[in-house]
Amino acid sequence: MRAFISSVYLFLYAPIALVVLFSFNAGRNASEFTGFSTAWYGKALANTFLVSALQNSLMIAFTSAALAAVFGTMAALGMERLGTRTRAVFDALFAAAIVVPGVVIGIATLVALVAVFSFVNPALATIWPGDQPPQLGLGYGSIIAAHGLFSMALVTMIVKARIASLGRDIVEASSDLYATPLTTFRLIVLPQILPSILAGFLLAFTFSFDDFIIAFFVAGSKTTLPIYVFASIRRGVTPEINAIATLVLAASLLLILTARLLMGEKKSKSGE
Amino acid sequence: MNVRSNGPNFMQAAMNTKRNLVTAALVAPAAAWLCIFLVLPFIAMLVFAFGERAPEGGYQAAFTFAQFAKLPTRAAAFWNTLVLAPAGALLCLLVAYPVAYYLAVRANPRYRLILVSLVVVPFWTSLLVRTYAWMYILGSRGIPNLLAMIGIEDVRMLNTPGAVLLGIVYGYLPLMIMPIYVSLEKLDRRLLEASADLGARPVSTFFGVTLPLSLPGVMTGVALVTILLLGEYLIPQLLGGGKVFFIGNALVDLFLQSRNWPFGSAIAVTLVAVVVVVLMVAMRIAWKVAGTRQVDLV
Numbered sequence: 001m002r003a004f005i006s007s008v009y010l011f012l013y014a015p016i017a018l019v020v021l022f023s024f025n026a027g028r029n030a031s032e033f034t035g036f037s038t039a040w041y042g043k044a045l046a047n048t049f050l051v052s053a054l055q056n057s058l059m060i061a062f063t064s065a066a067l068a069a070v071f072g073t074m075a076a077l078g079m080e081r082l083g084t085r086t087r088a089v090f091d092a093l094f095a096a097a098i099v100v101p102g103v104v105i106g107i108a109t110l111v112a113l114v115a116v117f118s119f120v121n122p123a124l125a126t127i128w129p130g131d132q133p134p135q136l137g138l139g140y141g142s143i144i145a146a147h148g149l150f151s152m153a154l155v156t157m158i159v160k161a162r163i164a165s166l167g168r169d170i171v172e173a174s175s176d177l178y179a180t181p182l183t184t185f186r187l188i189v190l191p192q193i194l195p196s197i198l199a200g201f202l203l204a205f206t207f208s209f210d211d212f213i214i215a216f217f218v219a220g221s222k223t224t225l226p227i228y229v230f231a232s233i234r235r236g237v238t239p240e241i242n243a244i245a246t247l248v249l250a251a252s253l254l255l256i257l258t259a260r261l262l263m264g265e266k267k268s269k270s271g272e
Numbered sequence: 273m274n275v276r277s278n279g280p281n282f283m284q285a286a287m288n289t290k291r292n293l294v295t296a297a298l299v300a301p302a303a304a305w306l307c308i309f310l311v312l313p314f315i316a317m318l319v320f321a322f323g324e325r326a327p328e329g330g331y332q333a334a335f336t337f338a339q340f341a342k343l344p345t346r347a348a349a350f351w352n353t354l355v356l357a358p359a360g361a362l363l364c365l366l367v368a369y370p371v372a373y374y375l376a377v378r379a380n381p382r383y384r385l386i387l388v389s390l391v392v393v394p395f396w397t398s399l400l401v402r403t404y405a406w407m408y409i410l411g412s413r414g415i416p417n418l419l420a421m422i423g424i425e426d427v428r429m430l431n432t433p434g435a436v437l438l439g440i441v442y443g444y445l446p447l448m449i450m451p452i453y454v455s456l457e458k459l460d461r462r463l464l465e466a467s468a469d470l471g472a473r474p475v476s477t478f479f480g481v482t483l484p485l486s487l488p489g490v491m492t493g494v495a496l497v498t499i500l501l502l503g504e505y506l507i508p509q510l511l512g513g514g515k516v517f518f519i520g521n522a523l524v525d526l527f528l529q530s531r532n533w534p535f536g537s538a539i540a541v542t543l544v545a546v547v548v549v550v551l552m553v554a555m556r557i558a559w560k561v562a563g564t565r566q567v568d569l570v
Binding site: 001004005008009011012013015016018019022033070071072074075078079082084090093094096097099100101102103104105107109110112113115116144145146148149156163170181203206209210212214216217226229230233237241242245248249252253255256257259262 | 299301314315334374392396399405406408446502510528537544551569
């Protein structure tokens with residue numbers, strides 16, 4: 001049993017370790033380690049296409065995760081005040097946002113946005129006073145919208161679970177002591193759900209940062225880091241990709257570990 | 273400032289209205305987002321699926337079932353997906369169950385949290401990068417190269433169904449382990465002790481007590497992984513190399529290469545229908561499993 005478990009852990013981590021190892025390879029050869037070097041990192045970071053793709057990804061991930069954290073938390077707070085039937089509709093829609101495959105979300109968003117733009121752009125052109133009416137198109141906005149959908153569902157789910165585990169008595173005690181609902185929220189509820197909001201934000205950020213397939217459909221002419229990496233992989237495996245892959249791994253590792261620490265804190269607190 | 277204590281009826285009504293307004297304000301942004309970026313796109317996709325391809329690509333308004341009638345031309349993609357997704361999920365289960373069992377029942381509690389974290393963390397790192405790692409290992413300069421050194425020439429590993437299955441197990445193992453682990457962790461240890469006290473051998477305790485009680489977790493894991501695999505694109509693309517393609521690959525091809533949006537929409541709608549069917553079957557079975565479990569326990 002022990003041996004089997006160890007080999008599964010090896011199976012999970014060895015391929016990643018191999019990519020990391022070869023990102024420090026001095027030579028070009030992918031099957032022979034010829035010496036330690038950080039040259040490929042230098043090469044990767046000097047690549048302006050790569051750096052701008054990274055910047056796009058960070059900006060999109062931050063914006064969509066922040067929107068999701070705020071709106072998702074609001075939804076989680078509001079949903080418990082809704083009637084059973086309305087709440088069921090919300091639950092079903094959020095579940096759909098999570099369960100429907102990314103490839104379908106990407107396609108549906110693409111189709112809908114292109115259809116909407118085909119109506120809106122000519123209309124804008126006719127009512128626009130100047131010569132150059134703005135052209136709506138795919139880009140950062142559409143990626144943020146599509147990532148925000150999944151992320152909002154994710155944050156709502158996590159924060160709702162936290163709210164459900166909160167004792168109602170402490171909220172009632174607060175209002176019995178003449179605190180306004182807003183004060184109760186600020187002093188009692190918010191501090192207790194804050195770790196789960198942050199965890200939701202980080203998971204949402206990680207999701208957006210790593211997503212390839214949704215962005216692939218709705219990015220238009222823009223490039224995110226996963227799109228760039230995918231395109232480079234198709235051109236051939238190089239040590240430079242190993243370096244980029246290692247950086248991507250390190251970034252998501254940092255985010256997920258922080259998120260888990262926050263969620264763990266929440267668990268140990270509720271366990272008291 | 274407690275209004276409730278001195279509030280006559282109209283005061284109560286005013287408070288209710290205010291409460292409803294606050295509730296509406298809280299859920300409004302998420303509701304708008306869901307409507308504009310989930311419901312509207314689905315309606316658009318349905319409309320497109322019954323339309324026609326414009327001569328230059330894209331969409332032309334029509335009402336026809338022609339797109340759905342063409343589905344058999346993509347039978348291979350459906351066949352690959354519907355065979356390899358459940359097969360991958362079951363393979364995942366075979367590897368995941370012993371790990372979940374070990375983590376929940378056998379592992380030293382002191383290290384349990386770390387070991388569980390080590391399982392979860394890969395799931396949240398880039399699937400693209402993790403799949404790429406296997407492209408690297410299975411590619412001609414990886415294992416086949418090592419095999420050639422010891423005299424076994426011309427082994428092709430990449431772009432085979434086996435490579436795709438391997439990638440699936442690798443990518444989705446954490447997602448399978450977690451629900452099984454959770455259901456095993458909740459399991460009441462006294463039941464195991466009672467079974468042992470009543471003279472059951474460990475094997476019969478496992479099959480008579482542990483396994484049946486962990487079935488909800490198993491069902492959740494298999495359903496989750498199967499559903500996600502039905503829409504998989506990256507793993508067959510990178511490890512199947514166009515030879516082992518899924519519905520997701522057909523969709524990317526139709527939308528971004530041949531720009532046949534109506535046909536692509538029809539396939540996407542069908543894919544959603546398959547997902548819904550799988551989900552309903554899973555819920556049915558889960559409900560049945562839960563039902564028999566209760567009968568057993570009472």
